[in-house]
Amino acid sequence: MPADPAESDVTLPGLAHAEARKGAARARKAAKSSQVELAEVDPVARVVLDVPLAHLDRSFDYAVPAAMADDVRAGVRVKVRFAGQDVDGFVVERTAASEHGGSLSPLRRVVSAEPVLSPAVADLCRRVAERTAGVSADVRRLAVPPRHATTEQQPSADAPPLDLRADADQEWAAYPAAAPFLHHVRAGGAPKAVWAAGPGEDWPRLLAALAGAALDAGRGSILCVPDHKDVARVDAALTEVLGEGHHVVLGAAVGPAARYRDFLAVARGKRRVVVGTRSAAFAPVTDLGLVVVWDDGDDLHAEPRAPYPHTRDVLLLRAETEGAAALVGGFGRSVEADQLLRSGWAREIALPREAVRERVLVAVTGASEAELRRDPMAAAARLPRQAFEAIRWGIERGPVLVQTPRAGYALRLACERCRTPARCDACTGPLQIDDPTSPPRCRWCATPAPDWACPECGARGLRAPVVGDARTSDELGRTFPKVPVVSSAGEHVRERVGGEPRIVVATPGAEPVAEGGYAVVVLLDTWLVLARDSMRVAEEAVRRWCNAVGLVRPGGRALAVGDPATPALQALVRWDPGGFAGREAEERRAAHLPPVARLATISGEPGAVDDALTLLDLPDGAEVLGPFPTRAGEQDAEERVVVRVPVALGGELTTALSEMQRLRSARKLDAVRVQVDPLEI
Missing domain, CATH: 3.40.50.300 (P-loop containing nucleotide triphosphate hydrolases)
Structure with a gap:
């Protein structure tokens, strides 16, 4: 009777062949690495990968070949070998030694010697990912625009000398609390304020004067507004107050080449005032001294892509870490801005009541x-x-x-006599009128209804309660x-x-x-x-x-x-x-809702949400609400779970969510969508 393979010391031929192949591959890798001449100074580069997988959201050590030593520095784009593939990444640091015990793979190549990820922005991306329970690679895609090689070869022109009017600060004269804020900005301080703009205010000009005060003190500014119309207004005001050549507009509307050109001007320190929408919050401004978010309650400030950071949160986090002044302004006021005042983190800048009435x-x-x-x-x-x-x-x-x-035109129709809503005979969808000469049609299936009659009273007249x-x-x-x-x-x-x-x-x-x-x-x-x-x-x-x-x-x-x-x-x-x-x-x-509490939603297929809850190690005091369907009445709809904790446990919640994402990613489980403090639940 043959011996049991499990109890013998005989190795199966197929397994032995596989092990031999792996051993040979490791030997070739070690031999190839040993053949590369490494840099004499700081031969180890720590690289963050452009891989949106939570369990790989950390830096990896690679050897720096001597031929690349001059180009490899913090912030440059590189190609590395990872899991048998060439992967993009950024160098975040060069060190003399690695904690890894084995041999290090060498960098494949330097994509560009241009440092586009500054240490401050790299740290900001990590902190934003931690706060939103996301992946740093997703945040870096928001921070660094795609490379444009031709533009990168062109130098950035120096900014002209600043010729700021001596009375520029007088633009803020109507606001009594603005003078101390401006004084601290000019002195290099980091004051925090919430600005209640008065009606009829030329707010772009006031923001331009504030940026001029920071620039006059040798510090940079970031001004974030909701949309392109506001960007155009602030752009014109900055040109009028500071003069040509002192600021850039960062946004996708100008095209990839112009966007990358302006981004490089900021990264190279040639421009120190930036205006733009959401992505401008990550601009690599040298010696940042002021961040401003205008109309922070606008939902355009909420990034629609994972990990869904809000411009206000990014800028305030950046102000804290880089020691910059911060201003949250608008005609209205969000509950989050009000919380900044209630907590004592910021002071209010507002008009006197009599000035508002005038x-x-x-x-x-x-x-x-x-x-x-x-x-x-x-x-x-x-x-x-x-x-x-x-x-x-x-x-x-x-x-x-x-x-x-x-x-x-007429977005909702009803019977003129009995006010019964007008519905389509084909699909029961609501009827609407597109223009004065067109007959009513269904908003859902577009079926025209020129002979509509009310099913309740028989009348044929229509009225428009919503136009x-x-x-x-x-x-x-x-x-x-x-x-x-x-x-x-x-x-x-x-x-x-x-x-x-x-x-x-x-x-x-x-x-x-x-x-x-x-x-x-x-x-x-x-x-x-x-x-x-x-x-x-x-x-x-x-x-x-x-x-x-x-x-x-x-x-x-x-x-x-x-x-x-x-x-x-x-x-x-x-x-x-x-x-x-x-x-x-x-x-x-x-009601225990933000900003006095921290909320997170987990959405996805029912099985994926259940797996996420199983892996989620919540802190004591957390509440789990749900799951419930995201679209009521639909079969096989996605489910959503709401997790709520006191605001003091917000950090523990995001840590638990991040760990859950890492476990899911490593086990290749079905995807779920995680949002921390969403605008809507």
């Missing part, structure tokens, strides 16, 4: 559905009489802004036939309009800047803004309204159409976004 008069006129039906004129034209009077008063003095929450900017423009054009009416919404957004009398109809965020400011701002359908299903609906409504009223000229007027008893509208009338943010914070404190 700048704008805000009023509210009732516009509930019942009131509109009782007023024949308002019901026919959708606008109350007070709104028409305000517009008429405004166009005698300059441009008028009318903000409406929706783009389009968009196009319908509003038509109504105002018929009412004021001699006044130009322009629209700014959707894909047709205007950046600026002239100062002559005209009516501008715009959706929130698409309001153009008027030369000299608007004489009157009218906010329509405020009830619709407050009707969204969102944790931040009231905060977002106040922010949108304040941004619109902020475009009024000094001495102008603003009128909101809505219920005067609404707390959000009352905050607008008093121009008290800070007080409203404080009340919102108290409500969130009672």
